[in-house]
Amino acid sequence: MSNLETRSLLDEFRSFDKGGFFDLGHPLLNRIVESFVKAAGIGAIQAVSRDAYFTAIEGSGLDSSDMSELGGSKKHSFSNIKGETNRKSLEAMVKNTGKESLQWGLAAGVYSGLTYGLKEARGVHDWKNSAMAGAITGVALALTSEDPSHEQIVQCAITGAAISSAANLLTGIF
Structure with missing residues (x-):
């Protein structure tokens, strides 16, 4: 029986911290992709939770105009699709979540790749x-x-x- 067959899901998650999910053949590529994926996931969770929060506030009838914006982000409401189907609401949320995930992943991937590359080029971090x-x-x-x-x-x-x-x-x- 191979090692892959005996590893549990918990072992797989523990290896994530050690850089075990991606092996693209070069440490720079591995670092960029892993940073991108981790941050994109965080960005998606943040976008969905923010949209759910504002949807709940709008649905409750509370005035959300006084509330400070979360994390400096613009308030993304679905006011432009009132009266339309839930499918349109879901499409708007997926589009927003995808964009925000891409932004978070881009930031993490670029930053991680640059710090690694500069450390290798200059010999110091x-x-x-x-x-x-x-x-x-x-x-x-x-x-x-x-x-x-x-x-x-x-x-x-x-x-x-x-x-x-x-x-x-x-x-x-x-």
Whole structure:
């Protein structure tokens, strides 16, 4: 009996943390794909839960205009499809979830690939690698928004660089 036949589902999930789901022949590709898949799943869960929340609020008759937006995201409501079938509502939610999953996966894949590539190229992993990877990831995310402006692209680059640099500098402190 081979090792694959005797492994349980729990063993498979434990190997996920060790990078066991993907083997594309190169550590860079493995890291990009694994980061993309993990983050895309998180993005999908976040999009579905946010849409379900706003749908429940709208259905209850509460005024959601006063509520702060979650995570800086735009409120995605289904007000444009009132009176239509549930199929249209489901299609709108799937489209929104797919877009958000792609954005989260893109951010994680680009960032992870860049930090790995910069570490290999420079021979060191420091805040400079994190800043560069964060800035490029911020630009990539800005370009996925509807009608990105020059100011929005620059702001996202600066924000991405600042957040990833701070995270790198604070690693090990907490």
